[in-house]
Amino acid sequence: MSISTLLPLVEALPPAEKFQLIQILLTSLAQEEGFSLQMPEQSTENQGQQMASILQRMADRNALSHIADPVAWQQEIRQDRVLIGRE
DSSP: OOHHHHHHHHHTSOHHHHHHHHHHHHHHHHHHHTOOOOOOOOOHHHHHHHHHHHHHHHHHTTTTTTOSOHHHHHHHHTOOOOOTTOO
16 A cells, blocks of 8 residues: 555544554654654753743644634544454
């Protein structure tokens, strides 16, 4: 199966499943290349400052303006997913 066949299928996924797919692919690629995806230890204060900076940049760019109904979006994101082998 080619990437051009897969892309429309990936685009149809809900955002949470796209994120999960990216995590799985990055983890697999990192393992193949012998890398670790664990972040180095940081102070909680430094993490908070970084998060605030990222959120401010997102706000400046209206990064989430495509979400018409935030409550519906959040409910969709938080839906329980079927676990493989546990139907």
